[in-house]
Amino acid sequence: MTAATGIDAIPADLGEGVRAFFTTAAGGVSPAPWAAPSGPGLNLGLNVSDDAGRVRANRARLGAALGGIPVAFAHQVHSDRVIPLGSREHSRWHAGPPPDTAGDGDALVTAERDLGLGVLVADCVPVLLADPAARVVGVAHAGRKGTAAGVVLRALESMAERGARPDRVRAAVGPAVCGRCYEVPEELRDEVAAAVPGAFAETAWGTPALDLPAGVGAQLSAAGVAVTHVRRCTLEDEAFFSHRRATTRGTITGRQAGVVALV
Template identity: 65%
Template sequence: MQHGRGGVDDAAPPVVLEVDLGPGVRAGFTTRAGGVSPEPWQSLNLGLNVTDDAARVRANRARAGAWLGAPVAFASQVHGTDVAVVTDRGSAADSVGEADAMVAVAAGVGLGVLVADCVPVLLADVEAGVVGVAHAGRRGLAHGVVPAVLDAMRSAGASVGRVRAAVGPSACGRCYEVPATMRDEVALARPATWSTTTWGTPALDLPAGVVADLEAAGVADVVHVGACTIEDERFFSHRRAARGGSTTGRFAGLVALAGA
């Protein structure tokens, strides 16, 4: 039997950082641990587009769904602002289509957002029975994916003033180095993203941009899980893997309303 990083047995359940988005909501961010994929994806890789075997990825997604208590719907993320509305448990196939955010209004419908340095965002309005996720990469954040998912939640009956949000592990503003022109372009749209690395070069602070968008929209309850994926090997990081000349997997933010 294979063993994962740090001696974690591949048969062990997923290790998930749970967050509180209100009563009746299950939500959290997966780590690398608790899956069946071998190196270099070791071990809970949830991404189908990173050359891992599809059967292993589907087995990992089933493990994530078991933790969540609901089948998990994933989208084909393209760094845009489109929002998919997921209406039933049967939507948990490989993909619900191209979208970088999703909203669900039914209990027992799981939503998942895949990342490996971008920002995963989880959202819930318990009173309205609406949950959402967003994939906030550089382009999607600059173009307004966070306001877009909040608008979709509002259309589904949510009140932004009641929404609770969790901003998950991602590349931090101290490490996410970019060309100066790129920093200027993104910061023009989202000023809170302007940053500098610890070694003095231009950078982007994407989670700060997400938090600023949430607060500007009126979301008062925002939790930021501040782990940096580039520095923290509990999580997959595209940038860290690329520095080593390797590929890597994807972890996920997961959310669902409890119930059948």
Template identity: 65%
Template sequence: MLELDLGCGVRAGFTTRAGGGSSAPWESLNLGLNVSDDASRVRGNRARAAAWLGAPVAFATQVHGTAVARLDAPPRDAAGDLVDSVGEADAIVATARGTGIGVLVADCVPVLLADAEAGVVGVAHAGRRGLAHGVVPAVLEAMRTAGARVERVRAAVGPSACGRCYEVPATMRDEVALARPTTWSTTSWGTPALDLPAGVTADLLGAGVADVVRVDACTLEDERFFSHRRAARAGTTTGRFAGLVALSNG
């Protein structure tokens, strides 16, 4: 776990591959349910993440959009069990103590947000489509609606594919950079690329978030994290790590 300080009474961090019960190619703390890993092992891994966070963790079914789910309590089914997904969304906002929220990634950018004073936390999944379409302003607007003040929000931009590694076709670079100019990048070997964490950081600062911490780790280069692209290049699949945040109990 990489722990982040997002304010008093807020627990936040990014998981790594370590500390879980899944075997290769999901070894070991895979938190994604839709990557062909054994579901009971994934739920066990999610329980370990929840134990670290000090709260049950709700995840959404991420679809590279801009919808935001709002939670005022941990989402449970009729039997009282935590649901696997709160539905299709690429961001979640929570306003209650003990309601953990998480975002699943393996190269896309995980964003954690908190206004500790208002008691509002948020997560966002920013891949190239979600970023270009405005998932970052969308989650900030949902936090504002829930009582947060953007200038008080602390944000963490997590491990993700960096702008020196994330190669894309030139037309795709042009499309995304039209919406988010700071994403325009070139790989270390000289081909078109996108710098998604730079785009997320620019969106946060542009919206008025003053306190932005960037975790300087590239998922393609740093094997502590799951990377969809690294796995695909090796002809295999992989798991998902998570950004997690909760308002602590007590």
């Protein structure tokens, strides 16, 4: 819990001079169906029918928890596109009310200090990346399509263009739907596993599944990156927003985030 703002956050240690964490559903101003079990929710997604003013208030709380700096988000489209943010974008986010989006893409990278990068999820995998020596950070949204397309590897490539080295990069793979729960048709599992063998899985009840956190972790490890996992399943754990859980219940839900910044 971040005392100054009341948001619920799971810290990630990505090295000196880097602040990083994953939010849960709690600590915002959004009512049901975007609420947390304990009260109003920290819904950070603008595309889930919540009031935009409430979402921007929740994002302001997120920035306060990060140390009073703005957080940039992409309009995520399940691609492998990386959006680099430089000095122009830093000025844009600090000039006034933060823009709602940095553009269409599923990864953000920056070497700018005091500019947060955020990745929105509600079952997909949030990935935080940092090379504290080179002073470069990144985030990636790794859903089924993005994982198969190698979005985390594209983010690493963009970081390398800014001086990062994979053997110095630290990665945190955040809460997501787990392989025991993410049931998919067998053909779809085989298609994704052909590109990412580490994602091959079975559900707890013995049907075809995908383990996207394992697949993403395997991709990063193979690239030489040190990886840590927050092993909490968003479908099973009601502390998190879950698109699959909400769909089963016939409703909608919010989006939590992974966030990283150079400070």
